[in-house]
Amino acid sequence: MNTTATRLRHTTLILTAFGLLAFFFADISVTTRDPGIELAKIGHGFLTPDFLATEKLWQALGYTLSFALQGVAVGITGGFLLALLWRWRLVRTASAVLRAIHELFWGLLFLQVFGLSTLTGLLAIAVPYCGIFAKVFGEFLEESDRAPARALPAGSDGFSSFWFARLPLVWQHMKTYGAYRVECAVRSSAILGFIGLPTIGFHLETAFRQGAYSTGAALLYLFLLVILSLRLWLRPVLLPLWLFATLLWQPPQASVTSGRLIRFLSEDIVPAPLRQADWQWSELADWLLNLLHEQILPGLGQTLILGMAALLVTGILALLMFPLISSQFGHRLSRGAGHSLLVLLRTLPEFLLAFVFVLVLGPSMLPGILALALHTGAIVAHLCGRFTDTLSLRVDAPGGLNRYAFEVLPRIYPNFLAFLLYRWEIIMRETAILGVLGITTLGFYIDSAFSELRVDRALVLIGAGVMLNLAVDAISRGLRQRLRLQHGLTDQS
Amino acid sequence: MFQLDQLSIRRQGADILHEINLCIEQGEKVALLGPSGAGKSTLLEALRRQQSLQSAWCPQQGALVPMLSVFHNIYMGALDRHSALYNLANLIRPMKAQWQQVGQLADELGIADKLRTSVDRLSGGQAQRTALGRALFSCRDILLADEPVSSLDENQGEALLRLALSRHHTTVTALHDRELALHCCDRIIGLKDGRIIIDSPCQDLRLQDLNELYRRR
Numbered sequence: 075m076n077t078t079a080t081r082l083r084h085t086t087l088i089l090t091a092f093g094l095l096a097f098f099f100a101d102i103s104v105t106t107r108d109p110g111i112e113l114a115k116i117g118h119g120f121l122t123p124d125f126l127a128t129e130k131l132w133q134a135l136g137y138t139l140s141f142a143l144q145g146v147a148v149g150i151t152g153g154f155l156l157a158l159l160w161r162w163r164l165v166r167t168a169s170a171v172l173r174a175i176h177e178l179f180w181g182l183l184f185l186q187v188f189g190l191s192t193l194t195g196l197l198a199i200a201v202p203y204c205g206i207f208a209k210v211f212g213e214f215l216e217e218s219d220r221a222p223a224r225a226l227p228a229g230s231d232g233f234s235s236f237w238f239a240r241l242p243l244v245w246q247h248m249k250t251y252g253a254y255r256v257e258c259a260v261r262s263s264a265i266l267g268f269i270g271l272p273t274i275g276f277h278l279e280t281a282f283r284q285g286a287y288s289t290g291a292a293l294l295y296l297f298l299l300v301i302l303s304l305r306l307w308l309r310p311v312l313l314p315l316w317l318f319a320t321l322l323w324q325p326p327q328a329s330v331t332s333g334r335l336i337r338f339l340s341e342d343i344v345p346a347p348l349r350q351a352d353w354q355w356s357e358l359a360d361w362l363l364n365l366l367h368e369q370i371l372p373g374l375g376q377t378l379i380l381g382m383a384a385l386l387v388t389g390i391l392a393l394l395m396f397p398l399i400s401s402q403f404g405h406r407l408s409r410g411a412g413h414s415l416l417v418l419l420r421t422l423p424e425f426l427l428a429f430v431f432v433l434v435l436g437p438s439m440l441p442g443i444l445a446l447a448l449h450t451g452a453i454v455a456h457l458c459g460r461f462t463d464t465l466s467l468r469v470d471a472p473g474g475l476n477r478y479a480f481e482v483l484p485r486i487y488p489n490f491l492a493f494l495l496y497r498w499e500i501i502m503r504e505t506a507i508l509g510v511l512g513i514t515t516l517g518f519y520i521d522s523a524f525s526e527l528r529v530d531r532a533l534v535l536i537g538a539g540v541m542l543n544l545a546v547d548a549i550s551r552g553l554r555q556r557l558r559l560q561h562g563l564t565d566q567s
Numbered sequence: 568m569f570q571l572d573q574l575s576i577r578r579q580g581a582d583i584l585h586e587i588n589l590c591i592e593q594g595e596k597v598a599l600l601g602p603s604g605a606g607k608s609t610l611l612e613a614l615r616r617q618q619s620l621q622s623a624w625c626p627q628q629g630a631l632v633p634m635l636s637v638f639h640n641i642y643m644g645a646l647d648r649h650s651a652l653y654n655l656a657n658l659i660r661p662m663k664a665q666w667q668q669v670g671q672l673a674d675e676l677g678i679a680d681k682l683r684t685s686v687d688r689l690s691g692g693q694a695q696r697t698a699l700g701r702a703l704f705s706c707r708d709i710l711l712a713d714e715p716v717s718s719l720d721e722n723q724g725e726a727l728l729r730l731a732l733s734r735h736h737t738t739v740t741a742l743h744d745r746e747l748a749l750h751c752c753d754r755i756i757g758l759k760d761g762r763i764i765i766d767s768p769c770q771d772l773r774l775q776d777l778n779e780l781y782r783r784r
Contacts, residue, residue: 076636079685475652
């Protein structure tokens with residue numbers, strides 16, 4: 075067949091083959107003794123939420139929002155400045171590295187220097203977001219029309235022409251994207267509680283770990299409420315006010331002595347063999363090889379396996395779920411229910427889902443795959459569903475399965491693949507941090523290294539994670555280019 | 568077959584069709600003429616609603632699925648004749664019997680060599696033949712077609728139109744080529760600004776009579 079569909083089909087087959095291969099190697103056992111009972115207890119907790127059990131609840135919410143808002147403010151400023159230098163390869167590479175490291179890992183890293191402080195919370199979000207904003211804004215500027223700038227009178231200085239003829243073209247996109255990122259930052263900020271920062275995630279983890287599911291459920295409901303109502307009270311006009319309020323309440327600070335900083339830079343992050351006065355290259359090589367064998371390779375392997383398996387399930391779930399919200403199928407009632415389900419799955423961070431699933435199923439790959447696939451699948455399904463709304467099918471188009479298979483699926487498949495490949499990098503990034511929950515991906519080794527105070531190891535492991543992420547990004551971009559896929563809608567859920 | 572009484576259709580505050588009265592008997596070959604925006608497509612849709620199960624439908628927009636092959640696009644005319652699972656099996660791998668049937672039709676339409684090619688890789692004319700193929704493959708009694716041969720040259724267009732008309736006992740075809748309409752059909756309905764201003768058998772009409780339709784006010 076000499077069809078466009080065939081090319082898409084081949085890519086799908088390859089991805090599916092890798093996904094199945096990953097499942098072959100994946101450990102998807104249920105390791106808890108009685109998952110049913112635990113599930114019933116959690117279910118009961120969700121039916122009987124206890125909103126008064128958590129002390130300092132408002133403070134936790136305050137911290138969550140402070141870190142998010144301040145982090146985005148710093149990140150967006152830094153990202154914007156980097157975006158101005160986007161044509162420099164160095165800037166592009168640096169921002170790729172910044173965003174390849176997850177907020178949680180940045181948090182663990184800053185924790186070593188600044189301790190459990192507001193500054194750690196701010197930086198953990200600001201640094202990766204700086205990389206993300208740099209890329210997105212850089213590409214906005216790159217793709218925007220240059221004609222208005224060229225049409226300016228000769229001799230106009232670069233500064234003025236930027237403000238008059240370049241920035242206005244992308245301003246609206248930047249605002250929309252910034253608003254979307256604030257929502258993401260609140261999620262990230264909550265997750266930072268899992269490494270000890272006093273955000274809502276901290277109380278969530280404590281409650282769930284102690285089996286206080288009613289308390290945990292209440293926190294989760296509250297968290298959902300905050301995110302879903304964000305658009306109502308976090309209006310762009312009010313943003314400076316909110317930011318000012320958080321700065322007044324929790325200014326970013328840390329009690330850091332210069333001795334600690336120097337120790338961190340000159341000792342902690344230096345690979346252990348190099349700390350002796352008379353070190354030799356062979357010792358460093360042994361140390362690295364050892365690390366490679368015992369942690370990097372197994373960690374990377376498991377991350378890759380979990381990520382590929384999750385990608386496969388994500389794709390399947392997305393294809394099953396997008397008709398739930400598509401105007402091409404169902405009726406108003408069914409679409410309403412579909413929207414509610416997808417909003418719920420999109421709003422809950424995959425890390426949080428994985429945490430709850432680990433409690434039920436034990437720390438195998440199964441909870442990780444489920445959590446990643448449900449969350450990302452819902453995002454891809456949402457984007458695909460929204461895309462189907464723009465299709466105008468002929469009036470005699472068939473209904474039901476025929477409509478799905480012949481009319482809708484072929485038309486949205488390029489976009490579906492683009493969304494999925496675009497999300498692949500994010501899946502891998504999230505897969506790595508699932509290690510913090512005890513699933514043996516790369517994050518497991520990073521987390522262990524930090525808790526053993528072996529920052530040197532942690533850095534090498536994080537570096538390996540960066541490599542993996544950059545590679546996946548490159549492969550995904552290559553595939554998208556080969557298939558000439560455009561995702562048509564921006565990366566917003 | 569078709570009966571419209573005082574049909575008016577308004578969309579977004581504008582009159583598309585205005586008090587249309589129309590009766591089409593079985594066996595008639597009707598051509599719809601008129602400048603673009605006269606309401607031809609809307610009238611065809613209204614007719615389709617009266618006989619949706621017996622009508623083969625060949626619209627202008629959204630007619631084909633670009634990434635699927637010519638085979639699949641033609642096969643889609645027969646989706647209602649088979650179970651959904653059988654259709655799905657044919658989507659994944661065309662069955663021999665279906666391949667032959669569709670192939671035969673494609674041969675008559677002059678696109679037999681394109682059966683395996685996806686529609687987004689065809690020329691406009693080839694795509695139009697495919698769209699007509701889908702309508703013919705649905706094997707209905709009535710054909711409702713909207714500019715089915717507009718991308719083909721005169722001779723090919725006429726041959727193809729005659730083929731399509733011969734496969735249905737009643738046809739209503741929107742056309743822009745006045746000569747083609749006079750040659751191939753036996754009744755002409757002329758629309759302008761949502762009203763019928765010409766409705767008579769072809770033998771009573773000359774080419775000049777049709778110019779009235781296209782004259783600016």
